[in-house]
Amino acid sequence: xxxxxxxxxxxxxxxxxxxxxxxxxxxxxxxxxxxxxxxxxxxxxxxxxxxxxxxxxxxxxxxxxxxxxxxxxxxxxxxxxxxxxxxxxxxxxxxxxxxxxxxxxxxxxxx
Amino acid sequence: xxxxxxxxxxxxxxxxxxxxxxxxxxxxxxxxxxxxxxxxxxxxxxxxxxxxxxxxxxxxxxxxxxxxxxxxxxxxxxxxxxxxxxxxxxxxxxxxxxxxxxxxxxxxxxxxx
Numbered sequence: 001x002x003x004x005x006x007x008x009x010x011x012x013x014x015x016x017x018x019x020x021x022x023x024x025x026x027x028x029x030x031x032x033x034x035x036x037x038x039x040x041x042x043x044x045x046x047x048x049x050x051x052x053x054x055x056x057x058x059x060x061x062x063x064x065x066x067x068x069x070x071x072x073x074x075x076x077x078x079x080x081x082x083x084x085x086x087x088x089x090x091x092x093x094x095x096x097x098x099x100x101x102x103x104x105x106x107x108x109x110x111x
Numbered sequence: 112x113x114x115x116x117x118x119x120x121x122x123x124x125x126x127x128x129x130x131x132x133x134x135x136x137x138x139x140x141x142x143x144x145x146x147x148x149x150x151x152x153x154x155x156x157x158x159x160x161x162x163x164x165x166x167x168x169x170x171x172x173x174x175x176x177x178x179x180x181x182x183x184x185x186x187x188x189x190x191x192x193x194x195x196x197x198x199x200x201x202x203x204x205x206x207x208x209x210x211x212x213x214x215x216x217x218x219x220x221x222x223x224x
Contacts, residue, residue: 033210043214043217044214048210092212102156105154
């Protein structure tokens with residue numbers, strides 16, 4: 001059974017650009033959530049989707065957005081990138097209310 | 112508000128000696144609690160989870176944790192450390208709806224030979 005797959009694994013962007021990260025959950029999982037990991041702030045919750053609906057959102061500015069498709073795949077977008085957005089972005093999936101499984105993450109560097 | 116506090120940012124042990132990683136939580140409801148491990152440049156792997164069944168939870172790779180409501184603690188232990196245990200460990204709580212995880216700041220475990 002394939003795990004949570006995130007693409008791309010590594011990317012470098014310039015300040016002011018936008019980026020889209022993709023996540024394919026474990027087959028059958030309908031909940032997808034996103035987390036940002038930085039050395040200073042640790043792991044912080046971004047948002048969670050279930051059946052294409054955002055059910056929960058963390059304390060991040062509106063530049064951070066996401067969506068979920070009918071096949072449960074999810075994307076997150078960050079617009080007007082800032083240096084401080086450099087981080088490991090982790091996607092996780094679960095069956096409703098069950099154990100959450102993480103992907104290996106997308107490393108974003110903003111220069 | 113719910114929170115998770117990992118009491119040590121760094122723990123160093125010798126191979127073959129016991130491991131203790133400490134975690135306290137604060138919650139207005141009975142939480143689901145987890146320990147995740149992260150090896151360098153890797154994602155997060157679930158070690159074990161507590162969901163209000165048995166208070167002593169056994170996980171993978173010989174790790175276990177005990178939920179103590181009176182102490183609001185969920186410490187992670189292992190009888191004998193192995194070099195491959197060197198990693199970052201996160202104590203985590205789930206929000207009441209199960210839609211988000213609240214992470215502790217992490218504990219780096221170093222294992223020396």
